[in-house]
Amino acid sequence: xxxxxxxxxxxxxxxxxxxxxxxxxxxxxxxxxxxxxxxxxxxxxxxxxxxxxxxxxxxxxxxxxxxxxxxxxxxxxxxxxxxxxxxxxxxxxxxxxxxxxxxxxxxxxxxxxxxxxxxxxxxxxxxxxxxxxxxxxxxxxxxxxxxxxxxxxxxxxxxxxxxxxxxxxxxxxxxxxxxxxxxxxxxxxxxxxxxxxxxxxxxxxxxxxxxxxxxxxxxxxxxxxxxxxxxxxxxxxxxxxxxxxxxx
Numbered sequence: 001x002x003x004x005x006x007x008x009x010x011x012x013x014x015x016x017x018x019x020x021x022x023x024x025x026x027x028x029x030x031x032x033x034x035x036x037x038x039x040x041x042x043x044x045x046x047x048x049x050x051x052x053x054x055x056x057x058x059x060x061x062x063x064x065x066x067x068x069x070x071x072x073x074x075x076x077x078x079x080x081x082x083x084x085x086x087x088x089x090x091x092x093x094x095x096x097x098x099x100x101x102x103x104x105x106x107x108x109x110x111x112x113x114x115x116x117x118x119x120x121x122x123x124x125x126x127x128x129x130x131x132x133x134x135x136x137x138x139x140x141x142x143x144x145x146x147x148x149x150x151x152x153x154x155x156x157x158x159x160x161x162x163x164x165x166x167x168x169x170x171x172x173x174x175x176x177x178x179x180x181x182x183x184x185x186x187x188x189x190x191x192x193x194x195x196x197x198x199x200x201x202x203x204x205x206x207x208x209x210x211x212x213x214x215x216x217x218x219x220x221x222x223x224x225x226x227x228x229x230x231x232x233x234x235x236x237x238x239x240x241x242x243x244x245x246x247x248x
Contacts, residue, residue: 006053008080015047016055016081019073020089021123022106023096024061027069029106047071055080061099070099087130104225105148105166108195111229112151115247119159120152136161141186145179151193153247163189167205168197168225176208184216191245193237194222206240213240221245 011034018033019025031043050056055077061070073081073094082089096102105123112118122133122142127150133139138161142150149164163183183192196202202222209220221237221244228235234248 006049006055008055012046012050012055013081013084015050016073016077017085019056019071020078020081020085020092020094021126022102022109023093023125024070024072024099024102025106026061026063026103027071029103029110030071032110044069050077061103063100063103068103070103072096087126087132089129090131092129093125101166101168104168104197108164108166108225108228109149111235112247114232115235117153117155117248118151119154122150124148137188138163141188145182145186147192160190163192165192165194166197167194167201170200170204173204173208176204177211180205180208180212180220183220184212189219191219191221193245193247194220195225195228196222197225199224209240218243 015030015034018030027040027044027047030047031038031040035043035046047056047058051058051071053076055074056071057074058069058071060067062068063070075094078092078094109121109123112121122130122139124147127133127139127143127147134143139150142163145163147163148166150161151164153160153162165179180192183189194202194205196205202224205220205222209218218239218241221239223235223237234246237245237247239245
């Protein structure tokens with residue numbers, strides 16, 4: 001069946017950019033970002049037309065115990081985006097290998113965008129595929145460590161690039177220790193912020209950091225996912241020693 005012809009608008013191109021950065025997004029995430037004054041059905045209709053025209057792919061993913069409609073970028077959408085994208089993209093990644101994780105991460109990006117201290121956000125897909133980003137040493141390290149993202153923070157002590165990790169599935173204590181050790185050895189990264197899906201994950205990270213804390217000064221801060229979204233004034237991260245870092 002031939003693809004439906006469609007005039008691509010500026011908003012469509014912004015949606016393509018949004019999806020490239022995140023790899024996948026739910027209908028509601030897209031509506032909140034681009035159709036906030038439109039109904040859910042109007043949002044769905046436009047996205048459905050973009051799917052029929054071959055720019056987007058629609059699928060279903062179980063996220064937060066519900067089957068949700070999600071969208072990702074197809075090659076045609078990527079080609080439309082490329083001339084307008086601010087970076088040179090090498091070996092583009094259009095498919096999410098872990099949709100539930102990336103949908104949750106997308107919610108985190110939305111919350112971080114509301115923080116006045118956050119000046120920019122680089123997603124994992126951007127770090128892995130945008131060539132100009134790795135001119136920066138922090139970004140090169142984040143690429144090698146497969147960080148979930150990097151945020152530029154303007155704090156009272158200056159501007160910093162901080163790594164972001166989003167953990168929603170339990171791993172062995174040894175895996176957390178190995179990951180944190182990599183961050184400690186990466187001196188270019190001043191701190192890493194972990195958002196944890198449950199208290200068990202946070203406790204395992206604290207245990208691993210406590211062991212490494214015998215050799216290194218702690219630079220790992222954690223926050224439970226539910227608390228991350230609950231506090232609208234500021235997001236509080238805490239180290240295993242009880243030190244706090246606030247994103248406002």
